[in-house]
Amino acid sequence: MAAVEEEETYEEYVPVRKRRMMEAQKILQRKGRGVVSATTDPNENGKTEAKPSLLVKASQLKKDAPEVSATEQMVRQELEMLERVSERKNLMSVRELAKGISYTEPMKTSWKPPSHIRNLTEKESDEIRKQWHILVEGDEIPAPIKNFKDMRFPDPILKKLKAKGITRPTPIQVQGLPVILSGRDMIGIAFTGSGKTLVFVLPLIMLALQEESRMGLGPGQGPLGLVVCPSRELARQTFDVVEEFTAVLREKGHPELRSMLCIGGIDMRSQLEVVKRGVHIVVATPGRLKDMLAKKKMTLDLCKYLTLDEADRLIDLGFEEDIREVFDHFKAQRQTLLFSATMPKKIQNFAKSALVKPVIVNVGRAGAANLDVIQEVEYVKAEAKIVYLLECLQKTPPPVLIFCENKADVDDIHEYLLLKGVEAVAIHGGKDQEEREFAIASFKAGKKDVLVATDVASKGLDFPDIQHVINYDMPAEIENYVHRIGRTGRCGKTGIATSFINKNQSETILLDLKHLLKEAKQRIPPVLATLDDPMEEAEELAKASGVSGCAYCGGLGHRISECPKLEHQKSQAIAGTRRDYFGSGGYGGEI
Structure with missing residues (x-):
């Protein structure tokens, strides 16, 4: 009897793990969350088995995933880096973004090429482009035109071109002029000295002529077209080209076209005189233009045409916000054109946000030397x-022409050359506007033999007769080197560029230089030839990514992960300062 009682009171032993699980289930039931255990699964016999942990699952997934080669991994990392640096706000006006205004169709113009050009097949157009080494991207690209007459410019303009010794268009003009005359937005990339200025100046004059003939500008109205340049010297040079062509039109009985130079260092009252009469074309630097628009001295209500010359430099040099503010003043759609000799993909992708169905016209690799x-x-x-x-x-x-990185070096060399009896002048950002203009004018006129300058003279300035450029210092970025040596060898002439290098230069810039020389089939000096070249090992990476060299700055001697320009911009962002366009000091006011 005692044994039976003992059996009835016997409790089966429950393992600790099972007891804990039962306790957890009771707690879950009390909270109304059901009884299914998060860590166990009942099997077909009703027994519970522990689920695999997340760590086990992760290692299993890694085993099952296809193997990624080291090259593929590096390509992915580079793409991620490029996406991160390109994640900037669109180059659009705040007003348009706020109102959700977007334009889907390009501007319409009344210009039409002759019928034999219109009847060219796509294959025939491609043959012409191939012959002229022109690369194009975009939809419905206008056919290239091989002579100025077929572009239907007025006789005075054709005669002026002939008088300047320009008898046939350069490759960028062959394709660029028809694109712009037909009203399309465009990104134009061509080596320095290839005639980019005429590509945007001539269509601008044609637009202004057409609008003036149709309705005429009243006092205080205008401009119809706007050209923005990164430096005062480049703005003045472009303005002089505009004036040259508008003057010959006026002489031959065409309506008067008024143009204005809107730059710092000049009395604003003289600029306002032109605005009061009604201005057709404005050539400006960002600072003074922004100032005049903010003070309502001028409006862009009628402006239909915008060119950013040396566009990558404008965006790179911290003028991005200034340009976005200028965009805010447009009241309707405009034709937007961006031009430069060095425009890496990151700028192209960023710039496309401001353009409608853009056509990219490329003559040679962006960033290649002349x-x-x-x-x-x-x-x-x-x-x-x-x-x-x-x-x-x-x-x-x-x-x-002699280039230096620092303003102090410019002054030292200028003084040294004067002591040695050399007729020399100098320009940099620390000099006032009058000094800068005198130096450029006397050098262009042949009164002075040598011009010593910082990078202010490297972007777009045209000195047709220069046979020799000396780089007293190698610049910190290879893009600046390309711009500097492009001051010679212009318009089909040949020139020499001599660059001094020593141990003070970083290995990255020397490797970029070595690859640039190799690409242009130039002699590579022993000091560069002996450098350890990581890019020889990165050939597989270049094939896989489709990008030779750096996708950010266009340098051929390094990948984006070692880009000095990117590093410099990161340190700049931390310091919260802007780089000096003229070399390495402070801005010293507007450019």
């Missing part, structure tokens, strides 16, 4: 550079 320039690189110790400079000046007859 093949008409013989590039010579010489190893010169820092203390011997200024003495060796005199020897270099003997290579060619004047005029000669």
Whole structure:
């Protein structure tokens, strides 16, 4: 009897794990969350089995995933880096973004090429482009035109071109002019000295002529077209080209077209006089333009045409916000054109946000050096550079252009050359506007033999007779080197560029230079040839990504992960300062 009672009171032993699970289920039931255990699964026998942990699942997934090669992994990392640096706000006006205004169709113009051009098949057009080494991207691209007459410019303009010795269009003009005349937005990329200025100036004059003939501008109205340049010198040069062509039209009985130069360093009252009469064309630098628009001295209500010359420099140099503010003043759709010699993909992708169905016209690789320039690189110790400079000046007859990174070096070299009896002038951002204009004018007129300058003279300035450019310092970025040496070898002429290098230069810029020389089939000096070249090992990576060199700055001697420009911009963002366009000091006011 005692044994039976003992059996009835016997409780089966429950393992600790099961007891804990039962307790957890009771708690879940009390909270109304059901009884299914998160960590166990009942099997077909009703017994519970522990689920695999997340760590086990993750390692299983890794095993099952296809293997990614080191090259593929690096390509992905580079794409992520490029996306991160491109994640900036669109180049659009705040008003348009706020109101959700977007334009889907390009501007319409009344211009039409002759019927034999209109009847060209796509295959025939491609043959012409291939013959002229023109690369194009975009939809419904207008056919290229091989002579100015078929572009239907008025006789005075054709005669003026002939008088300037321009008898046939350059490759960028062959394709760029028909694109712009037909009203399309465009990104134009061509080496320096290839005639980009005429590509946007001539259609702008045609637009202004058409509008003036149709309705005429009243007092205080205008402009109809706007050209924005990164430096005062480039703005003045572009303005002079506009004036040249509008003057010949006026002489031959066409309506008067008024143009205005809107730059800092000039009395604003003289600029306002032109606005009061009604202005057709404005060539400006961002600072003064923004100032005049903010003070309501001028409006862009009628403006239908906008060109950003050296567009990548404008955006790179911190003028991005200024340009976005200028965009805010447009009241309707405009035809937008961006031009430069060096425009890497990151700028192209960013700039496309401002354009409607853009056509990209590319003559040669963006950032490639002009093949008409013989590039010579010489190893010169820092203390011997200024003495060796005199020897270099003997290579060619004047005029000669000397580039330095720092304003102080410009002043030192200028003083040294004057002491040695050399007729020299100098420009940099620290000099006032009058000094800068005198230096440029006297150098262009042939009164002075040598111009010493910082990078203010490297972007777009046209000195047609220069046979020799000397880089006293190598610039910090290879893009600046391309712009500098492009001051010679212009309009089909040949020129020489001599660059001094020494141990003060970073290995990255020297590798970029080595690859640029290799691409242009130039002699590579032993000091560059002996450098350890990581890009030789990165050939597989270039094939996989489709990008040779850096996708950010266009340098051929490094990948985006080692880009000095990107590093510089990161440190700048941390410091909260803007880089000096003229070299390495502060801005010193508007450019």
